[in-house]
Amino acid sequence: MIPSDTSNTIERLDRLLPQTQCGQCGYAGCRPYAEAMARGDAGPDHCPPGGDAGARALAKVLGVAAVPYDRSRGEHKPAQLAFIVEAECIGCTKCIQACPVDAIIGGPKHMHTVLDDLCTGCELCVPACPVDCIVMEPADNPVAG
């Protein structure tokens, strides 16, 4: 059983994380990273989507010195969304399996579509696509369609 003060710390840390579930921190998602920080197994600098501001906020909750985020884990980017070039999609469903938040819909052999409201911009679907028909677009300027 997790003590309640640890549980509160996990909640506070998890709320500060961007929830893209991208895995760049080295954990399976934001909450496992929050749990690792609360256990003392990980520092506050592992999350590129949170950037330096995020790392500072995490350090404050942990009561440790602020550090910039670890650039070797990835690049802090503006918010983005995945977009499927539907004319090229072969309906293989690999992107659906890769998406950690179920933001892609479509059946076998049918074109697939990203639900903008659910997509966190984690990019995990991009390498999963065998025909390279998934592109990332700025969230404030998505491709029409």
Ligand code: SF4
């Ligand atoms: S790198 Fe950040 S946004 Fe990505 S899963 Fe880890 S905590 Fe979440």
Ligand code: SF4
């Ligand atoms: S659609 Fe792609 S970029 Fe968006 S959340 Fe799913 S895997 Fe990540």
Ligand code: SF4
């Ligand atoms: S991985 Fe690519 S080709 Fe396969 S269903 Fe997804 S978008 Fe279509």
